[in-house]
Amino acid sequence: MLTCPSEPAALPCPCCLTEQRQGLDGWHHICPNCAYESAQFSNAINLAHASLSESRRADGLRALRESNFRELLRLLNPHLTDRHQRLLEVGCGHGWFLQLAAQRFAVVGIEPDEQIFQLARAKGLPVVAGYFPAALRPEERFDVMVFNDVLEHIPDPQATLLACHAALSPGGLLVLNLPTSKGLFYVLAKVGRRLGLDAAFERLWQKGFPSPHLHYFDRSNLARLLQGCGFLVCANGSLPSIRLQGLYNRIAYASPGKPVQHGLLWLALLLCYPLVKWLPSDAMLVLAVRQDAPPKA
Numbered sequence: 080m081l082t083c084p085s086e087p088a089a090l091p092c093p094c095c096l097t098e099q100r101q102g103l104d105g106w107h108h109i110c111p112n113c114a115y116e117s118a119q120f121s122n123a124i125n126l127a128h129a130s131l132s133e134s135r136r137a138d139g140l141r142a143l144r145e146s147n148f149r150e151l152l153r154l155l156n157p158h159l160t161d162r163h164q165r166l167l168e169v170g171c172g173h174g175w176f177l178q179l180a181a182q183r184f185a186v187v188g189i190e191p192d193e194q195i196f197q198l199a200r201a202k203g204l205p206v207v208a209g210y211f212p213a214a215l216r217p218e219e220r221f222d223v224m225v226f227n228d229v230l231e232h233i234p235d236p237q238a239t240l241l242a243c244h245a246a247l248s249p250g251g252l253l254v255l256n257l258p259t260s261k262g263l264f265y266v267l268a269k270v271g272r273r274l275g276l277d278a279a280f281e282r283l284w285q286k287g288f289p290s291p292h293l294h295y296f297d298r299s300n301l302a303r304l305l306q307g308c309g310f311l312v313c314a315n316g317s318l319p320s321i322r323l324q325g326l327y328n329r330i331a332y333a334s335p336g337k338p339v340q341h342g343l344l345w346l347a348l349l350l351c352y353p354l355v356k357w358l359p360s361d362a363m364l365v366l367a368v369r370q371d372a373p374p375k376a
């Protein structure tokens with residue numbers, strides 16, 4: 080069979096190993112069996128801050144993230160026992176979740192972005208610079224591991240979940256907070272892309288961002304991936320994907336200097352907001368417990 084040499088080869092689906100097919104763009108692929116989606120983007124973390132305003136990004140996200148983190152801790156709480164003491168957050172950013180979680184756990188964070196790591200350390204938070212799992216000592220073990228909007232940025236999610244299985248203690252809990260392909264905005268963005276409107280689809284994948292999204296899962300294919308890596312899903316939740324407080328800064332930070340377009344988008348979201356709350360959220364929360372049996376993968 081002849082193939083075009085300029086077209087990047089699609090990797091097998093990490094959830095079910097089926098060969099992925101071309102999606103809605105040259106960089107986008109979809110698994111025909113389980114609907115997992117992937118993007119072939121490169122990562123330029125640590126080269127980011129010349130073009131993006133980190134303080135504006137932080138302002139835009141903080142209110143949404145902090146209320147989501149409280150919801151995450153509420154979902155986690157019924158599954159905790161006295162032995163769940165040490166918590167690791169992978170990609171802890173500014174440390175907002177660590178600050179909340181420190182009221183219950185002995186916390187540690189890992190952060191690969193040097194500038195943000197320095198900001199978190201300056202606040203006195205127990206943060207390690209680098210990538211998971213390389214930034215940990217091989218003998219370190221945790222009882223709870225949390226990924227807040229991180230797994231979708233990591234090139235090999237299967238290897239990462241296997242490393243989580245190795246770094247968690249028996250009965251350890253894994254919390255994944257990430258975008259879902261079944262969310263309202265993502266479904267609408269795909270409809271837009273089919274109609275020739277690229278902007279929302281590319282924005283949700285964070286195309287051109289320093290650390291773009293590389294995966295879109297749904298609950299079903301993510302549960303399958305988790306099972307193959309030695310985890311059993313024990314609770315599911317959803318989080319609001321937009322919040323009015325900080326919304327303008329969140330819209331504006333990636334492309335400064337377009338106040339009219341940003342204002343119109345902000346107004347459209349403001350008008351839709353009462354309806355959006357009742358439709359499928361773009362942010363899913365999955366809690367999985369580590370199984371004692373070794374992973375199949």
Ligand SMILES: [Zn+2]
Binds near residue numbers: 093097110115300
């Ligand atoms: Zn698949």
